[in-house]
Amino acid sequence: SSVETGLSPLSSPPPVILTQDELKKIAAYKAVEFVESGMVLGLGTGSTAKHAVDRIGELLRQGKLTNIVGIPTSKKTHEQAVSLGIPLSDLDSYPVVDLAIDGADEVDPFMNLVKGRGGSLLREKMVEGACKKFVVIVDESKLVPHLGGSGLAMPVEVVPYCWKFTAKRLQDLFEDCGCVAKLRTTGEQPFVTDNGNYVIDLYLKKDIGDLKVASDNILRLAGVVEHGMFLDMATTVIVASELGVTIRNK
Numbered sequence: 001s002s003v004e005t006g007l008s009p010l011s012s013p014p015p016v017i018l019t020q021d022e023l024k025k026i027a028a029y030k031a032v033e034f035v036e037s038g039m040v041l042g043l044g045t046g047s048t049a050k051h052a053v054d055r056i057g058e059l060l061r062q063g064k065l066t067n068i069v070g071i072p073t074s075k076k077t078h079e080q081a082v083s084l085g086i087p088l089s090d091l092d093s094y095p096v097v098d099l100a101i102d103g104a105d106e107v108d109p110f111m112n113l114v115k116g117r118g119g120s121l122l123r124e125k126m127v128e129g130a131c132k133k134f135v136v137i138v139d140e141s142k143l144v145p146h147l148g149g150s151g152l153a154m155p156v157e158v159v160p161y162c163w164k165f166t167a168k169r170l171q172d173l174f175e176d177c178g179c180v181a182k183l184r185t186t187g188e189q190p191f192v193t194d195n196g197n198y199v200i201d202l203y204l205k206k207d208i209g210d211l212k213v214a215s216d217n218i219l220r221l222a223g224v225v226e227h228g229m230f231l232d233m234a235t236t237v238i239v240a241s242e243l244g245v246t247i248r249n250k
């Protein structure tokens, strides 16, 4: 007699399905391979970047990396880095950053990004704009054909003063894309960034069109501090998928 298992003895083992977080970790660990001792490092924010910061902390502890200076892109990453014993500084002391590693919310085929759904867009843009190399780490769900067309938020950091006025002007700017501008909240309260500002999330029914024009138009509005489009900034994009890791360089 035999027991029916449903598997023939020759069948290959079932495929391992990786979770999104495992894919994020794979991309993050790959990026940390670019880190060398003595570097000034931009430390990103979010669940993907968190894995990279953890890994940098681990390599420091093991003595495999030495003489690193981290420039955190948020208070949260600052706290994480402190807990890991990563020496920290800022752009005032280190205006040139060797390498930054950070996640993204959307990546288009030209390596332009949407960032800031975690709310840290301003500091991220400052630190990553000061980098010689900016390595973006994502799982494949972040790949889009056009920025802003995913139906998810395009974040804009604004000053709290008359934010409704600014939100209306932002919405009018992208009226043709069916834009709805919403104040980001936590519970009943406005979400407040590390810089004491608010975030207006733009929800677009169509992609935002010419990115440079959209960027210039947003930044021209008084009341806007920064937006989440990171155009022509990434030098490398590491994408983790079920099929493996792909690395694209500019």
Ligand code: 5RP
Residues within 6 Å of the ligand: 044, 045, 046, 047, 048, 049, 102, 103, 104, 105, 114, 115, 116, 117, 118, 119, 120, 121, 124
């Ligand atoms: C925070 C960011 C994050 O990098 C972005 O939101 C991606 O986050 P996650 O890695 O958690 O998916 O821009 O402001």
